[in-house]
Amino acid sequence: MIRIWLTYLILIACGIQCEAQSWNDLRKDGKPIFTFTVNDTLDFPVYVVELPVENTKYYAAKLQTNVCNDQVCLPIEVNLFWDLLGNYHHFSKEDKFNFTKFDHQYFDENDYKRLNQILLDSLSPLRDYAVDDLLDKQAKKFSFEIDAVTRPTSPLFSNVTVPGALYTVYTLWHLVNGPIKQKLNEYTSQVYAERNWQNYFASSQVPSYQEYFLKHLSPAEIVRFKEKIIALLFAEDDFIPHYAIDVLQSNVFQDPTEYNPIIERLDHLKPHVITEILNTLSGYNQQTKAILGRFKDSPKASVKQKEIIEKSINYEEQ
Structure with missing residues (x-):
């Protein structure tokens, strides 16, 4: 559900970002991380x-290129953005520039x-077809601008394009969701620790x-970032x-002083997180038993959680 809402918020934000995010207003590193080449015909710094x-x-790139092979749309100028894991995030354009279609x-x-x-749909059907396969081979459209005939998008694929802008959509989709994703992800792996x-x-939401943070921690970093890891129990x-419990299981959750x-804040955690923590704890001291006793008597504790606490305390007292 959280991921669905994040996607929804991204789509809403695009109404602002796509219009107003000028390339010149961005804070950029002095040098690009690399120059990316597409099919030996287009290259751009990232x-x-x-x-x-x-x-x-x-990660971002400013792209200026032709996207049509039939001259019925104008060249495009667009700012493309990927997150730090290489996933496409959004695009923006300069105020005075307009995308065009047929x-x-x-x-x-x-x-x-x-x-x-x-x-944003990395699994789009656009992935599996050549652009010519998406055209309606039977129908034709006449362009008054260039005095020529072109083929419209097949009705079968009308839901994966912007009407009248198939070449633009197809070109941009393959650019942002193609091999550059892996190259950006690999770059993050290489510089993640170096860039701190x-x-x-x-701290991200x-x-x-x-x-990624929780799954790329060295033993020394588990100690160094212990408070950050604990904070993610409440994500x-x-x-x-x-994932945070898995990281903390072998050290923090074996030491009651840690x-x-x-567990003083169990009532701030989600029920399924509380249950897993209760099943993970070991080595109770008197303070632990007192804290768990208070939680057991609170309205927040479920029947199952009360049973876990009672069994655990009885086991520790044997």
């Missing part, structure tokens, strides 16, 4: 950038939102960043707290 208001980091008609606001939604991105990932995402401050 930068680590930061949004000046949000202090949010992305016969040089401008995109409207809904077209921009639809384009962003399509680009652990704090950024751990993005579940995929939190998960909004349903899965992240369980875990007692955590």
